[in-house]
Amino acid sequence: MNTTTRRAAAGVLALVTLTAGCGRGADKAPEQAQDVTTGKITGEVTVWAMGEEGKALGTFVKDFEGVNPGVKVNVTAIGWDVAHDKITAAIAGGATPDVSMIGSTWSGELAKTGALEPTPGNLVDKAAFFPGAWQTVDVNGTAYGVPWYVETRVLYYRTDQAEKAGVKPPGTWQEFTAFARALKEKGGAKDGFQQSYTLGASWQEVLPLIWQAGGDIVKDGAYNFDTPEAVTALKQYEAMFKQRLAPTDTPANAFPQTFIKGEVGGFFSGPWMIGVLTNDGGAGFKDKFDVAPYPKGPVSRTSFVGGADMAVFKKAKNRDAAWKFIQWLSEPKVQAKWYTTVKALPAVQSAWQEPELKADEQLAVFGEQLKDARTPPPFPTWEQVARVLEAELEKLARGTQTPEETAKAIQSQAGTIGTGL
Numbered sequence: 001m002n003t004t005t006r007r008a009a010a011g012v013l014a015l016v017t018l019t020a021g022c023g024r025g026a027d028k029a030p031e032q033a034q035d036v037t038t039g040k041i042t043g044e045v046t047v048w049a050m051g052e053e054g055k056a057l058g059t060f061v062k063d064f065e066g067v068n069p070g071v072k073v074n075v076t077a078i079g080w081d082v083a084h085d086k087i088t089a090a091i092a093g094g095a096t097p098d099v100s101m102i103g104s105t106w107s108g109e110l111a112k113t114g115a116l117e118p119t120p121g122n123l124v125d126k127a128a129f130f131p132g133a134w135q136t137v138d139v140n141g142t143a144y145g146v147p148w149y150v151e152t153r154v155l156y157y158r159t160d161q162a163e164k165a166g167v168k169p170p171g172t173w174q175e176f177t178a179f180a181r182a183l184k185e186k187g188g189a190k191d192g193f194q195q196s197y198t199l200g201a202s203w204q205e206v207l208p209l210i211w212q213a214g215g216d217i218v219k220d221g222a223y224n225f226d227t228p229e230a231v232t233a234l235k236q237y238e239a240m241f242k243q244r245l246a247p248t249d250t251p252a253n254a255f256p257q258t259f260i261k262g263e264v265g266g267f268f269s270g271p272w273m274i275g276v277l278t279n280d281g282g283a284g285f286k287d288k289f290d291v292a293p294y295p296k297g298p299v300s301r302t303s304f305v306g307g308a309d310m311a312v313f314k315k316a317k318n319r320d321a322a323w324k325f326i327q328w329l330s331e332p333k334v335q336a337k338w339y340t341t342v343k344a345l346p347a348v349q350s351a352w353q354e355p356e357l358k359a360d361e362q363l364a365v366f367g368e369q370l371k372d373a374r375t376p377p378p379f380p381t382w383e384q385v386a387r388v389l390e391a392e393l394e395k396l397a398r399g400t401q402t403p404e405e406t407a408k409a410i411q412s413q414a415g416t417i418g419t420g421l
Contacts, residue, residue: 183265212297
């Protein structure tokens with residue numbers, strides 16, 4: 001599965017809910033698991049991992065085995081499109097691996113099943129991770145697993161079109177609209193901006209806008225979408241379509257070729273797109289685009305943080321070695337080497353000072369953005385609510401309902417679904 005397909009599959013997968021019968025064992029977990037042993041570890045560790053990371057991890061773990069003789073790590077690579085169902089089926093059947101990679105929005109629902117073991121208190125220092133990354137494993141104050149790698153969204157733009165239009169990357173929402181218009185009217189782009197709803201990931205753009213407006217989607221432990229801040233964010237999102245600066249009819253699989261061809265001047269996306277554009281754009285295209293932080297809204301320039309975590313199951317046959325393996329994956333030098341292997345960004349902040357990452361100016365933009373990035377709430381029902389967001393945002397994009405109506409529709413359905421806690 002190529003990088004673009006992998007991420008798209010992850011987005012689709014994030015809308016799949018837990019299968020019936022997987023709510024068993026939902027008793028409140030202890031604040032932390034028993035500390036990791038300091039003695040010698042041996043035996044086999046079974047690991048499930050998805051996508052390109054899963055394919056590469058089997059070879060990568062040889063380094064861990066080299067410093068831990070007597071331990072064998074067996075990695076099973078599975079597709080993002082089947083991972084969620086495979087994990088929940090394994091939980092229901094009591095046949096989980098020792099360790100599994102999990103999507104960054106899955107912790108809440110998987111923790112509720114009672115199948116995940118809380119992270120040992122002596123395993124890692126949560127302050128070593130980007131705050132937004134640690135949020136992906138924190139469920140009501142208890143950590144389930146450890147952040148493995150991260151991604152966040154920033155602005156991609158055509159530098160040649162920006163230069164032709166005489167504009168620089170926007171620093172505010174107001175400048176962003178003017179920037180997109182300039183790329184279209186003066187820079188030569190057919191559309192100034194590619195809004196994400198046509199790429200199937202709109203909630204990952206709209207949540208940052210709500211945060212940037214000073215809002216939140218949770219209040220007093222419940223979903224809270226019908227707020228002035230959310231309406232402000234939805235108006236900002238709507239503006240690209242309303243002012244005809246973003247298309248609503250992009251054919252399937254047309255992007256990112258539309259950007260490479262110069263038909264689209266900019267878009268928001270994650271770090272994997274650097275490699276996609278460089279490879280697909282051909283010789284010299286890397287000099288025709290650049291990245292910049294999110295434009296600042298009324299309050300902040302907060303972005304979305306995603307990625308993947310590593311978790312240990314309570315039924316792990318080799319618990320000590322499993323946690324030791326996760327601890328090893330969190331070492332800064334190991335995180336930096338993992339980046340050179342699959343271009344997955346380190347969740348550990350100090351890893352960004354390693355030579356493999358420090359010299360890359362485009363990566364530095366992502367590293368800076370990660371300091372101000374958040375994740376959706378770890379509610380077991382988040383994936384169902386994400387599906388609601390997708391449906392209502394499409395109506396907004398197509399002009400069939402207003403931002404106010406959209407906020408009310410999302411809140412009504414989210415309130416009916418509930419948090420699942």
